[in-house]
Amino acid sequence: MYFNYQCFNIALRFLANVFLKTDKLYYNIYFAKLLRGDSAGGKVGARPSVCSPSVRIWRVLVCPDLAHSASFSKCTSSLTKEKSNEIKLLGTAASPFVNRVQFVLNLKSIEYEFVNENLACKSELLLTSNPVYKKVPVLLHANNPPLPESLIIIEYLDEIYPDIHPILPSDPLALADNRFWANYIDTKFFPMFEDLRRTPGKEEKEVIKKQMIEASKLLEEAFVKFSNGKAYFSGDNVGYLDVVLGCYLGWINFTEKHNEFKIINDDNRTPKLLEWTNRIWSHEAFKDVIPGDETLMNFYKMLQIYKPPRKA
């Protein structure tokens, strides 16, 4: 199928350039859409051969400006509405770590360009911006060195834009407490989701589900303590832990649905957290960023291929 595209494409491109002097960008975008499916980050998992040598060769012909990039993300992102200039965010819609940076950028009304990344076939831009971990998100701020790691990016944004919707509290003790729970959420709570996916046996899965339920109780207690009767972890307004935990709500919903159990959405065990999730789902700065089921399902399928469940 790709060979047909290749021949067709080369012929058409030649004709376009010679006779019509057609905008190369338009043609690149057309082909990028064919390759990637109907939307950026849509069917990325469906074509694992996208980086094979023959494909790379024809991609040089199709998109010579992307010859050194393994992703068409630049093509598609140039189609999106022109946003800032100064700040770019390398990421993918399904990543909660990327989403939380987006929350903060939205809360601080910072315009940015979203550079969509195909994690099954990482771009040169990503590999050179984050050579140590090769992961998203990465923040590119003007000509500064790239910044990876979502929590580090958030503290950076809060330091360079301290007056617009501060994310972290100013009191050192409250800061320490917030950072502690962010650490817990990222190093203890969320890794259980991946563990659940990769664990093969039913009994073992039940053990992990129990751990997730225990963790949700801790998070309920933390919410009650931090919110002190108000709407969010940070009080009247969204703050650090709302952003750090809120980014997982899409995956929480998804995991609950596909594993037939409740992590948060249970009236008796985590009532306050449940109310909080409803506020986050409808919050202006969050609601368009939290990925829906289809995006997550595509990503899930990619994970099942590239990081399959462990053998029983």
Add this chain to the structure above:
Amino acid sequence: MAKNSEIKLIGTAASPFVNRVQFVLHLKSIEYEFIDENLASKSELLLKSNPVYKKVPVLLHANKPPIPESLIIIEYLDEIYPDIHPILPSDPLVRADNRFWANFIDNKFFPLFEELRRTPEKEGKEAIKKQLIEGSKLLEEAFVKFSNGKAYFGGDDVGYLDVVLGCFLGWTKFVEKHNEFKIIDEVRTPKLLEWTKRIWSHEALKDAIPRNETLMDFYMMLQINRPPRKATSS
């Protein structure tokens, strides 16, 4: 070393995470009481102070809630005593870069030490040694970048990454000796090697880095309480 003061540190001499907090307390000339913890039999105080992780270090500051997690404690100390020997730089980008490498050291580099101890077979151990060597090369590059020709990661004086990496020097020596290889050496990581000598002799740091005997006792305890994994069939 027990002194009576506002600040108490629950810890154990062999833990590099505890040591790095001690470095910062010394650098900032903060008096504190060291509460020695037996990790094989954790005290009520520790279990109550850090119920989520049950780990050291934990900082007890006056009547405030306990603070666990060494990097969080260091940032806290730097925020409440900002004028005495600042640990983190003030520029947001440099801070972010410092935090990034602290994250690498704690999440990628040091876990390899424990991995090496728990891996039973020789081949497995060799693979981890290779990763440690690769990690050391990254750290050499980082040192060259941060130090910019000066003595420490923090420049002329000890700073965040000196403290975050320096606390592992005791274990680095121990692991090198008992596994017969070099993690930091004069060919591959010359600048880092020179830096380690400065750390070993630094006034504020040298007494907190545990010596071989302390580490051996701790190592024996780990071998009992968290023994190496069973070898898979060869």
